[in-house]
Amino acid sequence: MIPNSKDKADSMAEMHGASVSGIPLEEPNQESQLKDRKTEVLPHRSHDPSNNLKRSDPFKFGSRYLQEDDDVFEFNAWDHVTPDESYYAYAEEQYAHQRASPVSDFDKHRFNSDPAKWWNKFYSNNTSNFFKNRKWLHQEFPILSKLTTTDAGPSTILEVGAGAGNTAFPILAANENPKLIIHACDFSSKAVDLIKANKAYDPQQIKASVWDISSDELPPDLTEESVDVVLLIFIFSALNPLQWDAAVKNVWRALRPGGEVCFRDYGRGDLTQVRFKKGRLMGERFYIRGDGTRVYFFEEKELRSIWSQNSTLSESNGFEDGKIEEPKTKEGSATGLKPDFDVVSLGVDRRMLVNRQRQLKMYRCWMQGRFKKTGNLKPD
Numbered sequence: 001m002i003p004n005s006k007d008k009a010d011s012m013a014e015m016h017g018a019s020v021s022g023i024p025l026e027e028p029n030q031e032s033q034l035k036d037r038k039t040e041v042l043p044h045r046s047h048d049p050s051n052n053l054k055r056s057d058p059f060k061f062g063s064r065y066l067q068e069d070d071d072v073f074e075f076n077a078w079d080h081v082t083p084d085e086s087y088y089a090y091a092e093e094q095y096a097h098q099r100a101s102p103v104s105d106f107d108k109h110r111f112n113s114d115p116a117k118w119w120n121k122f123y124s125n126n127t128s129n130f131f132k133n134r135k136w137l138h139q140e141f142p143i144l145s146k147l148t149t150t151d152a153g154p155s156t157i158l159e160v161g162a163g164a165g166n167t168a169f170p171i172l173a174a175n176e177n178p179k180l181i182i183h184a185c186d187f188s189s190k191a192v193d194l195i196k197a198n199k200a201y202d203p204q205q206i207k208a209s210v211w212d213i214s215s216d217e218l219p220p221d222l223t224e225e226s227v228d229v230v231l232l233i234f235i236f237s238a239l240n241p242l243q244w245d246a247a248v249k250n251v252w253r254a255l256r257p258g259g260e261v262c263f264r265d266y267g268r269g270d271l272t273q274v275r276f277k278k279g280r281l282m283g284e285r286f287y288i289r290g291d292g293t294r295v296y297f298f299e300e301k302e303l304r305s306i307w308s309q310n311s312t313l314s315e316s317n318g319f320e321d322g323k324i325e326e327p328k329t330k331e332g333s334a335t336g337l338k339p340d341f342d343v344v345s346l347g348v349d350r351r352m353l354v355n356r357q358r359q360l361k362m363y364r365c366w367m368q369g370r371f372k373k374t375g376n377l378k379p380d
């Protein structure tokens with residue numbers, strides 16, 4: 001069943017992906033796993049109580065396969081579920097409604113001229129409990145386990161769009177490396193205040209600061225090529241697409257050669273996109289939420305193009321109409337050169353969440369990737 005338009009279930013938490021986000025992808029060896037699965041004896045893994053959502057912490061994702069003889073409403077969630085035709089039809093209908101009534105020019109300006117203001121409001125209204133702690137990080141991004149072992153030596157993680165610290169603090173809690181430093185940056189000063197106010201805030205290991213990823217400078221206390229890992233968890237979707245280039249360049253500058261970006265964000269067709277009503281669309285797949293924060297929904301080829309200079313995206317997606325703010329950093333102003341990343345992995349994570357009481361199916365879609373800094377900056 002598809003959620004009907006009167007459904008008020010899209011609570012603020014869900015709109016921000018807070019209640020359900022943070023789900024790992026199947027590891028790259030997917031094909032062989034699929035083969036194995038065909039020969040598996042039922043009950044399949046989704047029925048194994050050790051994999052049940054409520055029983056393991058962190059929950060091991062990717063193992064609840066919906067099969068023909070399953071009762072969909074037996075569990076809260078199923079992994080790797082491709083939405084059915086009726087969902088796609090409903091989504092297209094919704095997109096048409098959204099396009100027919102886009103955000104007014106007045107509001108475009110209101111929400112794009114000072115996006116940090118809206119995130120500050122958000123963090124004034126929501127405490128650090130709003131986003132769920134991202135406990136699955138080590139599972140999904142093994143480099144984090146490597147850097148947090150006792151004898152890993154001096155290691156630097158930069159988290160951008162760190163919010164209230166729901167990613168940084170779980171990493172710190174699991175950390176055994178006395179020489180690890182996490183730089184947790186956000187352009188919202190209210191978010192940074194929340195991180196600093198957290199009782200786990202230890203300035204020897206975590207430094208929170210205000211920094212805009214699209215600015216001309218690197219974050220405070222960080223020099224070029226000094227960072228081992230950059231974490232981008234649900235932050236890229238908050239940027240105006242016109243800011244992507246500047247953001248990627250800054251990440252590239254901060255990372256040491258061989259350093260890695262760990263990326264997770266919203267994917268096209270996620271229920272939170274489909275549910276947007278009229279007066280929310282600012283550009284193709286770019287919306288304004290009720291609280292004034294912006295959100296974009298990515299496609300795989302687009303992310304490949306953003307991170308890898310070997311790939312190009314020629315289509316315009318409507319941001320050049322002059323009605324959306326200009327990026328603070330002009331294209332190329334930081335270096336005049338293009339950064340170069342290897343896409344180590346990139347995939348779509350689909351999940352079907354089930355409201356068992358109301359017999360509703362909800363399709364979620366996230367993108368997850370790892371991008372490695374390789375060669376040198378090359379001319380545009």
Ligand SMILES: C[S@@+](CC[C@H](N)C(=O)[O-])C[C@H]1O[C@@H](n2cnc3c(N)ncnc32)[C@H](O)[C@@H]1O
Pocket residue numbers: 016119131160161162163164166167185186187188191211212213214233234235238239
């Ligand atoms: C959806 S929240 C994600 C918070 C956190 N990463 C998490 O997953 O819990 C997006 C965050 O990105 C921050 N943000 C948005 N635009 C930014 C920018 N240009 N530079 C730095 N941070 C930004 C917002 O203030 C907000 O804290």
